[in-house]
Amino acid sequence: MRKFLTASLTCCASFLCSAETINVDGFTVNVTTQTFVKADHEVKYCGDYVCLIDQRLPFGTDGKLPEIAVSRLAIKLGEQTVMLNTDDMFDPFEEPAELVDRLSIGVYWGDFYKVTGRFSDGAGAYIAHWIISPLGSSRLFLGSTELLDDLHAQVLE
Protein backbone atom coordinates (compact mmCIF):
# COMPACT_ATOMS: atom_id res chain seq x y z
CA MET A 1 0.00 0.00 0.00
CA ARG A 2 1.42 3.32 -1.11
CA LYS A 3 0.09 5.28 1.82
CA PHE A 4 -0.64 4.06 5.27
CA LEU A 5 -1.61 5.27 8.67
CA THR A 6 1.36 5.22 11.00
CA ALA A 7 -0.11 6.70 14.13
CA SER A 8 -3.57 7.46 15.29
CA LEU A 9 -4.79 10.24 17.44
CA THR A 10 -2.16 12.00 19.48
CA CYS A 11 -2.70 14.53 22.16
CA CYS A 12 -3.03 18.25 21.56
CA ALA A 13 -2.95 20.95 24.15
CA SER A 14 -6.73 21.18 24.21
CA PHE A 15 -9.63 18.76 24.01
CA LEU A 16 -10.82 20.86 21.07
CA CYS A 17 -7.77 19.82 19.08
CA SER A 18 -6.72 16.60 17.41
CA ALA A 19 -3.52 15.67 15.61
CA GLU A 20 -2.80 12.88 13.21
CA THR A 21 0.46 11.63 11.78
CA ILE A 22 0.28 9.70 8.55
CA ASN A 23 2.56 8.53 5.80
CA VAL A 24 1.72 9.87 2.37
CA ASP A 25 3.77 8.78 -0.63
CA GLY A 26 6.74 8.11 1.66
CA PHE A 27 6.55 11.42 3.53
CA THR A 28 5.55 11.92 7.14
CA VAL A 29 2.61 14.31 7.36
CA ASN A 30 1.20 15.79 10.52
CA VAL A 31 -2.20 17.44 10.50
CA THR A 32 -3.85 19.22 13.38
CA THR A 33 -7.48 20.26 13.45
CA GLN A 34 -9.40 22.29 15.96
CA THR A 35 -13.06 22.57 16.72
CA PHE A 36 -14.42 25.75 15.17
CA VAL A 37 -15.72 28.04 17.87
CA LYS A 38 -17.83 30.80 16.38
CA ALA A 39 -17.19 33.17 19.28
CA ASP A 40 -13.49 33.14 18.47
CA HIS A 41 -14.02 34.36 14.92
CA GLU A 42 -15.56 37.21 13.00
CA VAL A 43 -18.27 35.60 10.90
CA LYS A 44 -19.98 37.59 8.16
CA TYR A 45 -23.21 36.39 6.58
CA CYS A 46 -24.28 37.36 3.06
CA GLY A 47 -27.97 36.53 3.30
CA ASP A 48 -28.14 32.99 4.70
CA TYR A 49 -24.61 32.23 3.58
CA VAL A 50 -21.44 32.41 5.64
CA CYS A 51 -19.36 34.36 3.15
CA LEU A 52 -16.40 35.52 5.25
CA ILE A 53 -14.64 34.22 8.32
CA ASP A 54 -12.16 36.63 9.81
CA GLN A 55 -12.60 38.75 6.68
CA ARG A 56 -11.49 35.94 4.38
CA LEU A 57 -13.24 33.45 2.09
CA PRO A 58 -13.73 30.15 3.90
CA PHE A 59 -13.52 26.82 2.10
CA GLY A 60 -15.05 23.56 3.22
CA THR A 61 -18.63 24.54 3.89
CA ASP A 62 -21.58 25.33 1.71
CA GLY A 63 -22.44 28.56 3.45
CA LYS A 64 -22.86 27.03 6.88
CA LEU A 65 -20.66 27.38 9.91
CA PRO A 66 -17.74 24.96 9.78
CA GLU A 67 -17.24 22.36 12.46
CA ILE A 68 -13.47 22.13 12.41
CA ALA A 69 -10.56 24.20 11.15
CA VAL A 70 -7.27 22.91 9.84
CA SER A 71 -4.82 24.59 12.19
CA ARG A 72 -1.57 22.95 11.16
CA LEU A 73 -0.24 20.87 8.28
CA ALA A 74 3.41 19.89 8.38
CA ILE A 75 5.45 17.62 6.13
CA LYS A 76 8.84 16.26 6.99
CA LEU A 77 11.45 16.59 4.25
CA GLY A 78 14.61 14.94 5.49
CA GLU A 79 15.51 16.68 8.73
CA GLN A 80 13.32 19.70 7.96
CA THR A 81 9.69 20.05 8.95
CA VAL A 82 7.92 22.25 6.45
CA MET A 83 4.77 24.11 7.50
CA LEU A 84 2.03 24.52 4.91
CA ASN A 85 -0.40 27.42 4.83
CA THR A 86 -3.79 26.19 6.06
CA ASP A 87 -5.55 29.54 6.33
CA ASP A 88 -9.24 29.43 5.39
CA MET A 89 -9.34 25.60 5.29
CA PHE A 90 -12.26 24.05 7.15
CA ASP A 91 -14.03 20.68 7.40
CA PRO A 92 -11.41 18.79 5.37
CA PHE A 93 -12.68 15.27 6.07
CA GLU A 94 -15.11 13.25 8.14
CA GLU A 95 -12.41 11.10 9.72
CA PRO A 96 -8.73 12.08 10.00
CA ALA A 97 -7.71 8.72 8.55
CA GLU A 98 -9.25 9.85 5.24
CA LEU A 99 -6.29 12.15 4.82
CA VAL A 100 -4.28 9.19 3.58
CA ASP A 101 -6.38 9.22 0.42
CA ARG A 102 -6.97 12.95 0.26
CA LEU A 103 -3.33 14.06 0.05
CA SER A 104 -0.78 13.27 -2.60
CA ILE A 105 2.86 14.33 -2.83
CA GLY A 106 4.98 14.19 -5.96
CA VAL A 107 8.29 15.51 -7.21
CA TYR A 108 8.24 18.95 -8.85
CA TRP A 109 11.96 19.24 -9.47
CA GLY A 110 15.06 18.76 -7.35
CA ASP A 111 14.10 19.12 -3.70
CA PHE A 112 10.78 20.76 -4.58
CA TYR A 113 7.57 18.75 -4.24
CA LYS A 114 3.96 19.26 -5.29
CA VAL A 115 1.40 18.64 -2.58
CA THR A 116 -2.23 18.35 -3.55
CA GLY A 117 -5.18 17.96 -1.21
CA ARG A 118 -8.75 17.15 -2.15
CA PHE A 119 -10.83 17.91 0.89
CA SER A 120 -14.47 17.41 1.73
CA ASP A 121 -16.67 16.23 4.55
CA GLY A 122 -19.63 15.91 2.21
CA ALA A 123 -20.24 19.55 1.38
CA GLY A 124 -18.14 22.40 0.13
CA ALA A 125 -15.42 20.28 -1.44
CA TYR A 126 -12.20 22.12 -2.16
CA ILE A 127 -8.71 21.64 -3.51
CA ALA A 128 -5.45 22.96 -2.11
CA HIS A 129 -2.15 22.89 -3.92
CA TRP A 130 1.26 23.73 -2.53
CA ILE A 131 4.87 23.61 -3.64
CA ILE A 132 7.18 22.71 -0.80
CA SER A 133 10.90 22.30 -0.29
CA PRO A 134 13.24 22.25 2.71
CA LEU A 135 13.38 26.02 2.20
CA GLY A 136 9.68 26.51 2.86
CA SER A 137 6.33 26.27 1.11
CA SER A 138 3.94 28.28 -1.04
CA ARG A 139 0.25 27.63 -1.43
CA LEU A 140 -0.54 28.09 -5.11
CA PHE A 141 -4.26 27.38 -5.12
CA LEU A 142 -7.14 27.10 -2.72
CA GLY A 143 -10.64 26.83 -4.09
CA SER A 144 -13.51 24.67 -5.19
CA THR A 145 -13.37 22.21 -8.04
CA GLU A 146 -15.65 24.54 -9.96
CA LEU A 147 -13.25 27.45 -9.50
CA LEU A 148 -10.35 25.30 -10.59
CA ASP A 149 -12.23 24.21 -13.69
CA ASP A 150 -13.14 27.83 -14.49
CA LEU A 151 -9.52 28.84 -14.10
CA HIS A 152 -8.40 26.01 -16.34
CA ALA A 153 -10.96 26.97 -18.97
CA GLN A 154 -10.07 30.65 -18.91
CA VAL A 155 -6.34 30.10 -19.13
CA LEU A 156 -5.96 27.09 -21.34
CA GLU A 157 -8.98 26.96 -23.65
Added chain:
Amino acid sequence: MAWEFIRVVRDEYKTSDGWGKMYIRTEGGEFEWLCFSYELPWTAFSSGTNAGRSRNNLSRIRLGSYELMPRTDGPKGWRLELQNTGHRSNIQIHRAHRSMYIEGCILPVHFNARSDDFLQKGSAMIQTQSVALMSMIQSRYESLSSQFSGNPALTIAATLPAQLFDDLEFNYA
Protein backbone atom coordinates in the same frame (compact mmCIF):
# COMPACT_ATOMS: atom_id res chain seq x y z
CA MET B 1 -47.31 18.59 5.82
CA ALA B 2 -44.97 18.34 2.88
CA TRP B 3 -46.28 18.69 -0.65
CA GLU B 4 -44.77 16.90 -3.59
CA PHE B 5 -43.02 19.38 -5.84
CA ILE B 6 -40.44 17.53 -7.91
CA ARG B 7 -40.02 13.95 -9.06
CA VAL B 8 -36.78 12.50 -10.32
CA VAL B 9 -37.02 9.17 -12.09
CA ARG B 10 -33.64 7.55 -12.57
CA ASP B 11 -33.22 5.68 -15.81
CA GLU B 12 -31.55 2.77 -14.09
CA TYR B 13 -31.50 1.44 -10.52
CA LYS B 14 -28.13 1.22 -8.73
CA THR B 15 -26.00 1.22 -11.85
CA SER B 16 -23.29 3.43 -13.27
CA ASP B 17 -25.88 5.33 -15.28
CA GLY B 18 -26.46 8.69 -13.60
CA TRP B 19 -29.13 10.00 -15.92
CA GLY B 20 -32.79 10.43 -15.19
CA LYS B 21 -35.79 12.63 -15.85
CA MET B 22 -37.06 15.47 -13.71
CA TYR B 23 -40.74 16.30 -13.41
CA ILE B 24 -42.25 19.33 -11.74
CA ARG B 25 -45.66 20.01 -10.26
CA THR B 26 -47.92 22.28 -12.26
CA GLU B 27 -50.40 24.85 -10.98
CA GLY B 28 -53.10 22.27 -11.67
CA GLY B 29 -51.47 19.61 -9.52
CA GLU B 30 -50.27 17.47 -12.42
CA PHE B 31 -46.62 16.70 -13.05
CA GLU B 32 -44.93 17.77 -16.26
CA TRP B 33 -41.55 16.82 -17.65
CA LEU B 34 -39.06 19.59 -16.97
CA CYS B 35 -35.63 18.33 -17.98
CA PHE B 36 -33.11 15.56 -17.61
CA SER B 37 -31.37 14.94 -14.31
CA TYR B 38 -27.80 13.93 -13.67
CA GLU B 39 -26.37 12.30 -10.56
CA LEU B 40 -23.33 10.26 -9.62
CA PRO B 41 -23.45 6.51 -10.12
CA TRP B 42 -24.54 4.40 -7.16
CA THR B 43 -21.73 3.14 -4.95
CA ALA B 44 -22.11 1.88 -1.40
CA PHE B 45 -19.90 1.24 1.59
CA SER B 46 -18.95 -2.42 1.61
CA SER B 47 -18.24 -2.64 5.34
CA GLY B 48 -18.44 -0.74 8.60
CA THR B 49 -21.38 0.93 10.25
CA ASN B 50 -22.55 2.38 6.93
CA ALA B 51 -22.31 -0.88 4.98
CA GLY B 52 -24.82 -0.87 2.17
CA ARG B 53 -25.35 2.86 2.38
CA SER B 54 -24.26 5.38 -0.23
CA ARG B 55 -20.64 6.51 -0.08
CA ASN B 56 -20.11 10.13 0.88
CA ASN B 57 -18.89 12.34 -1.95
CA LEU B 58 -18.89 9.43 -4.39
CA SER B 59 -22.46 8.27 -4.79
CA ARG B 60 -25.99 9.41 -5.39
CA ILE B 61 -28.35 8.97 -2.46
CA ARG B 62 -31.03 6.35 -1.95
CA LEU B 63 -34.42 6.40 -3.55
CA GLY B 64 -37.08 7.94 -1.39
CA SER B 65 -38.99 11.06 -0.50
CA TYR B 66 -37.20 14.06 0.94
CA GLU B 67 -38.48 17.41 2.10
CA LEU B 68 -36.77 20.37 0.47
CA MET B 69 -35.60 23.68 1.87
CA PRO B 70 -34.77 26.57 -0.46
CA ARG B 71 -31.36 28.20 -0.10
CA THR B 72 -30.65 31.44 -1.81
CA ASP B 73 -27.12 32.71 -1.39
CA GLY B 74 -23.68 31.57 -2.44
CA PRO B 75 -22.05 30.83 -5.78
CA LYS B 76 -24.57 28.17 -6.75
CA GLY B 77 -27.48 30.58 -6.43
CA TRP B 78 -31.05 29.57 -5.60
CA ARG B 79 -31.26 25.85 -4.90
CA LEU B 80 -33.18 23.25 -2.96
CA GLU B 81 -31.55 21.30 -0.17
CA LEU B 82 -32.83 17.84 0.71
CA GLN B 83 -33.68 17.26 4.36
CA ASN B 84 -33.18 14.14 6.49
CA THR B 85 -30.66 12.47 4.23
CA GLY B 86 -29.21 10.33 6.99
CA HIS B 87 -25.43 10.11 6.94
CA ARG B 88 -25.28 12.43 3.92
CA SER B 89 -25.53 16.19 4.20
CA ASN B 90 -25.95 19.20 1.94
CA ILE B 91 -27.48 17.13 -0.83
CA GLN B 92 -29.12 19.62 -3.16
CA ILE B 93 -30.83 20.20 -6.45
CA HIS B 94 -28.64 22.96 -7.84
CA ARG B 95 -27.51 24.34 -11.13
CA ALA B 96 -24.92 22.34 -13.00
CA HIS B 97 -21.44 23.72 -13.40
CA ARG B 98 -19.90 23.33 -16.84
CA SER B 99 -17.70 20.58 -15.36
CA MET B 100 -20.79 18.67 -14.15
CA TYR B 101 -18.85 18.13 -10.92
CA ILE B 102 -20.99 16.86 -8.04
CA GLU B 103 -20.54 14.88 -4.87
CA GLY B 104 -24.03 13.51 -4.48
CA CYS B 105 -26.28 16.37 -5.57
CA ILE B 106 -28.84 16.36 -8.37
CA LEU B 107 -28.33 18.50 -11.45
CA PRO B 108 -31.12 19.68 -13.75
CA VAL B 109 -29.78 19.66 -17.29
CA HIS B 110 -31.31 20.03 -20.74
CA PHE B 111 -29.61 17.01 -22.30
CA ASN B 112 -28.65 13.46 -21.52
CA ALA B 113 -26.22 10.94 -22.94
CA ARG B 114 -28.77 9.74 -25.44
CA SER B 115 -30.17 13.06 -26.64
CA ASP B 116 -29.32 14.65 -29.98
CA ASP B 117 -27.81 17.72 -28.36
CA PHE B 118 -25.53 15.77 -26.03
CA LEU B 119 -22.82 18.03 -24.64
CA GLN B 120 -19.42 17.05 -23.39
CA LYS B 121 -18.50 18.14 -19.90
CA GLY B 122 -16.85 21.54 -20.11
CA SER B 123 -19.36 23.19 -22.39
CA ALA B 124 -20.45 26.57 -21.07
CA MET B 125 -23.94 25.86 -22.44
CA ILE B 126 -24.43 23.21 -19.75
CA GLN B 127 -24.27 25.83 -17.01
CA THR B 128 -26.23 28.47 -18.88
CA GLN B 129 -29.12 26.10 -19.55
CA SER B 130 -29.04 24.67 -16.04
CA VAL B 131 -29.21 28.14 -14.49
CA ALA B 132 -32.28 28.77 -16.64
CA LEU B 133 -33.84 25.52 -15.43
CA MET B 134 -33.22 26.47 -11.80
CA SER B 135 -34.92 29.81 -12.48
CA MET B 136 -37.94 27.93 -13.79
CA ILE B 137 -37.98 25.73 -10.68
CA GLN B 138 -37.73 28.80 -8.46
CA SER B 139 -40.57 30.56 -10.27
CA ARG B 140 -42.77 27.49 -9.99
CA TYR B 141 -41.89 27.10 -6.32
CA GLU B 142 -42.78 30.72 -5.60
CA SER B 143 -46.12 30.42 -7.36
CA LEU B 144 -47.03 27.12 -5.67
CA SER B 145 -45.68 27.61 -2.17
CA SER B 146 -48.45 29.99 -1.15
CA GLN B 147 -50.98 27.20 -1.75
CA PHE B 148 -49.40 24.89 0.82
CA SER B 149 -48.35 25.19 4.43
CA GLY B 150 -45.52 22.68 4.59
CA ASN B 151 -42.23 22.22 2.80
CA PRO B 152 -41.98 21.09 -0.79
CA ALA B 153 -40.80 17.53 -1.30
CA LEU B 154 -38.80 15.56 -3.80
CA THR B 155 -39.52 11.96 -4.72
CA ILE B 156 -36.65 10.00 -6.20
CA ALA B 157 -37.75 6.90 -8.03
CA ALA B 158 -36.13 4.62 -10.57
CA THR B 159 -36.99 2.33 -13.39
CA LEU B 160 -36.66 -0.92 -11.51
CA PRO B 161 -35.80 -4.36 -12.73
CA ALA B 162 -38.63 -6.50 -11.33
CA GLN B 163 -36.34 -8.79 -9.35
CA LEU B 164 -35.06 -5.85 -7.29
CA PHE B 165 -38.33 -4.69 -5.79
CA ASP B 166 -37.63 -6.57 -2.57
CA ASP B 167 -34.30 -4.80 -2.21
CA LEU B 168 -35.75 -1.37 -1.60
CA GLU B 169 -35.26 0.47 1.65
CA PHE B 170 -36.81 3.87 1.64
CA ASN B 171 -35.91 6.98 3.58
CA TYR B 172 -32.26 6.17 4.11
CA ALA B 173 -29.66 8.22 2.31
